[in-house]
Amino acid sequence: MKAKALLVFLVILVLMVSISACAPKAAEAETIKLGVLAPLTGPIAAYGQDQVNGVTMAVEEINAAGGLLGKKLVIQVEDDEKKPELAASLTQKLINDKVDVIIGGMSSSSTMAGGPIADRAKVLMISPWSTNPKAAEGDWVFRACFSDEFQGRIEATYAAETLGCKKPAMLLDVGDDGSKGQGEVVEATLIELGVPLIAIENYTSGDKDFRAQLTKLKGLEPDCLITPNYYGEDALIRVQMKELGMDLPMVGGDGNDAPEFFTVGGEAANGFRMTTHYAPDDPRPAVVDFRARYKAKFGEDPRSTAALSYDAVLLYKLAVEKAGKWDKEAIREALAGMKDVTTLVTAPIFSMDETGTGIKALTVVRAENGQWVFDAVVNP
Secondary structure (H helix, E strand, O other), X not given: OHHHHHHHHHHHHHHHHHHHHHHHHHHHHOEEEEEEEEOOOOOOHHHHHHHHHHHHHHHHHHHHOOOEOOEEEEEEEEEOOOOHHHHHHHHHHHHHOOOOEEEOOOOHHHHHHHHHHHHHHOOEEEEOOOOOOOOOOOOOEEEOOOOHHHHHHHHHHHHHHHOOOOOEEEEEEOOOHHHXXXXXXXXHHHHHOOOOOOEEEEEOOOOOOOHHHHHHHHHOOOOEEEEOOOHHHHHHHHHHHHHOOOXXXXXXXXXXXXXXXXXXXXXXXXXXXXXXXXXXXXXXXXXHXXXXXXXXXXXXXXXXHHHHHHHHHHHHXXXXXXXXXXXXXXXXXXXXXXXXXXXXXXOOOEEEOOOOOEEOOEEEEEEEOOEEEEEEEEOO
């Protein structure tokens, strides 16, 4: 009897252990995990918080509407600090943690470091904001934004044709892949337009004093300055230009869309033009609605980095719905074949090109009294 009782006890114990082991897996199978690779600290921390806000808002709305194909979405956030080597290791961590998709990186440097790792693992990576032409390489790496092949061309064309620049100069951050890639396209486009740069002065990310470079440029008498860099440096450049008596038109890229640009730049910021992905005062209904919901939730207007992060999640949602099943190959194919999408915030019409890059309109805004004011939309 004792032997029989012991046998029954062992059978029950095995069953309990088996059930216990299976339970987490069953629960896990009911959710889809989004990894978020975001620069929450470091030089572009403002954009990392925008990214998390945009992703969080999209995920909450999707879950409130019933989820995706019956499954709820969960988020795992990792802070890459805008450091390529950290972005690479955190991409691998997210893959090891079994995420279904990575929303990020945010900077081109981070995406170019993590993208090849995600591609080899066949894990979808959708960057909201990496515009370097090389930032979408690989079959599993996509972006919700346009490329600097487009942005840099428009930046140069706007300076030459709209602002009438005949002697443009550039001050460039050579320590950042996004800035370098954008600058290369600007330079090549200006040559095509017959108004080549009269000079390029360089600096490295984090520099604070640009007076030496600006003094050199001032001696060449440029009629505009192009700065495809980030807000921290471009705002200081704007201030120091004014101090040196350089009252020139200035055009920069999407890296300037942060409140710190105005905090640092003060009155000197006025008149600065920026090429970017959308303007919160764009009258399109999708923008008006998104702006109201975002402001109600986070207490501020959404910048392009928040809107693009929101759109990156929507692109994944659309791809899953188009695939109609939880098959990562089918979802990747659906994302790659995305055409004429009209439901995104940052684009009236969006299509994915053969490189995994968004074909979409660009917005030009100008700095005016502490805010960005809608100026123009340029279609691809």
